[in-house]
Amino acid sequence: MAVPTLTAPAPSPAPAPGKPPSRRRGWTTLRYVALIGAALVFVGPFVWIWISSLRESTDIGRDPFGLPTELNWDNYYNAFVTGRFGSYLGNTFLYVAFVVPLVLLLASMAAYALTLVRTRVTGLLFVLILLGVMVPFQSIMIPQYYVVRDLGLLGSYWGIIVPSLALGLPFGIFLMRAFFLTLPAELRDAARVDGASELRVFWHVMLPLARPGILSLAVFQFMFTWNAFLIPLLYGQHENLRPVASGIMFFVGEYNTDRAAIAAAVTLTCLPVIITYLFLQRYFIAGMTAGALK
Amino acid sequence: MSRTAAPPAAAPPRRPAPAGGARRPGPLRRLSPAARLAAAFLAPAIVLYLVFVLIPLVQSVWLSLHEWDGVNPVKTFVGLGNYLDLMDDRLFGVSLRNTLIWVGLGTAASLALALGLALLAWGTGRGFAVFRTLYFMPQVLPTVVVGIVWGWIYHPSFGVLNKGLEAVGLGSLARGWLGDPDIAVYAILAASVWASIGLSFVIFSAALNNVSAELLDAAKVDGANALQRFRHVIVPQLSHAVTLVTSLLLIHNFQAFDMVWVMTRGGPQNSTQLIATYTYQNAFADNQVGYGAALSVVLTVICLIVTVVFVRLRERTSEV
Structure with missing residues (x-):
């Protein structure tokens, strides 16, 4: 009950009984109206786009807020085939399939190493990695572009995968290190006494215990x-390399009058993230706040 | 570093030296098994980090001292010339001003709205989960998509905003929101604030759940009214969350690029350029690589100063 009564009654020594129940109910109603209104503001625009994606572009021009008279799935066909969205989605899946597991593996390994050996060297390395968490991408993108070009990665899938991987590492190491630090060192020692090799201790004892951290990451x-x-904008100029996030920009540029097709493209771009979010919400929120809270 | 998990480096080797003794133990062999594993585990990440993050960060400074078009093999050393040029560049002034508007106004607006919503949703029981799911949703979506959707909302002829204004008789206020150089930057910022409330809302809600109910009840019994309870009981217990949210929003707003690029590309008449977009334009569209690098260094320095100040502030508040 944060700001229960804006027109507060004169402070009475007996708190609850002095409050008329009708005012209390009025306040509750008002509060839910505001909360639901806010929910509409956050979700409404997307619902509008999803509905538009099933209409005719000419209808949208005439009445932007109407409902579809019949479900027009052609927009999705247009976005998928004519707008090359099938290929964009395929590219995005490819990038996700390479970048996410590699970041998980390399960040977990490095973070574990930082908690395993705690000397001045590893302390310095951690500070350097923190620097990578803090600086904006724009601070490094210009020289990085020429690094990627000079390594001959420009114009290939690796040109997007490798920089994405490198950029994901600082935060990944930061997050996983915080998780490994919460695990008791006695577990490690116990496994060692049992004769497990260092690699085995990591893979079979410590890594499984860090599961919540791995899922969040x-x-x-x-x-x-x-x-x-921005990464694909820089390194994925070629049509065949574009993921959905930058592909949709070109799509909007080319088909800017076909609003229904744009709406379909927007829906296709959002849907996989929204579905993942709805199922793994807990980890989304943990992943985004964990780095901050530690 | 008292908690050294690895055995000391001077520990005798676990296994006897290989028979024959022909091979001298290399530096890696002298390390303990744990230290050897750590070195092997760190190597790939450190190499990638060095090549793609740390060295480019240093190179940014080096490039900013040169004039270079990105193609010519020769880079001309100009010293601080690029930084001096910044002083006379009207567009740098515009982009700096816009970046400060984003960082200042954007952070304040997200903070206030998120706190307000969190207070409203506080203690709504089962309904809270639903509100959280919905409020957080824009946060997980691609910024590009948010930009396109808000481009529709602001559309001069079929956008919701103008239609809505006409419907309530304020048709005179309707305009091309992204076409007006005086308004466009605020219009884009509004979209950005909308998309970034979710995370702050979640953090504030978590902090509110930790506010001591006993203290609140005690204040109520003592006759403190709602405003007094908010000011003297709730706010002090939220201070950690406030500094946390502020520092997150600051970093987020310094890095803003996508939203502007998608909605206006810095236009109309460069009125919505941020330092980030102006950097991109110089380095990759106008082939002023050295000048672009100087801009990025300015952004880095401002960002690091602000971040460090806030980390310090956070440490201080958490000690209290």
Whole structure:
């Protein structure tokens, strides 16, 4: 009960009985009206687009807020085939399939190493990695572009995968290190006494225990890779390399009068993230707040 | 570093030295098994990080001291010339001003709206999960999509905003929101704020759930009214969440690029350029690579200063 009564009654020594129940109910109603209104503001625009994606473009021009008279799935066909969305989606899946597991693996390994050996060297390495968490991508993108070009990665799938992987590592290491630090070192020692090799201790004892952290990082990195815009804008200029996030820009540029097709394209771009979000919401929120809270 | 998990480096090798003794133990062999594993585990990440993040960060500074078109093999050293040029560049002034508007106004607006919503939703029981799911949703979507959707909302002829204004008799206020140089930057910022409320809302809600109910009840019994309870009981317990949300929003707003690029590409008449978009335009569209690098260094420096100040502030508040 945060701001229960804006027109507060004179403070009475007996709190609850002095409050008329009708005012209380009025306030509750008002509060839910505001909360539901806010929900509409957040979700409404997307519902509008989803509805538009099933209409005719000419109808949308005449009445932007009407309902579809009949479900027009042609828009999706147009976006998928004419607008090359099938290929864009395929590329995005490819990037996700490479970047997410690689970030998970390399970040977990590096983070584990930082908690396993705690010397001045690893301390310095961690500070350097923190720097990577803090600086904006725009601070490094210009020289990075020429690094990618000089390595001959420009114009290939690797030109997007490798920089995305490198950019995902600082936050990944940061997050996983925080998780490994919460695990008791006695577990590691016990496994060692049992004769397990260092690699085995990591793979069979410590890594499985860090599962919540791995899942949080996985959904975070999935979202980041799916949504990335500037990286493909820089390294995926060629049509065949474009993921959905940058492909949709070209689509909008080419078909800007076909609003229904754009709506279908927007829906296709959102849907996989929204479905993942609805199922793994807990980990999405944990992934985005964990780095901040630690 | 008292909690050294690895055995000391001087520990005797677990296994006897290989028979024959012909091979001298290399530096890696002298390390403990744990340290050897750590080195092997760190190597791939560190190499990638060095090549694609750390070295480029240093190179940015080096490039900013040169004039280069990105193609010519020769880079001309100009010292601080690019930075001096910034002073006379009207567009740098515009992009700096816009970046400060984003960082200042954008952060304040997201913060206030998220806190307001979190207070409203506080204690709504089972309904809370539904509100959280819906409010957080824009946060997970690609910024490009948010930009396109808001481009529709602002559309001069069929956008919701103008239609809505006409419907309530305020048709005179209707305009091309993204075409007006005085308004466009605020219009884009509104879309960005809309998309970034979710995370702040979640953090504030979590903090509110930790507010001590006993203290609140005690204040109520003592006759504190709603405003007094908010000011003297709730706010002090939220201070950690406030600094946390602020620093997250600051970093987020400094990095803003996608939204502007999708909605206006810095136009009309460059009125919506941010330092980030202006950097991109110089380095990759106008072939002013050195000048672009100087812009990116300015952004880095401002961003690091603000981040460090806030990390310090956070440490101080968490000590209290």
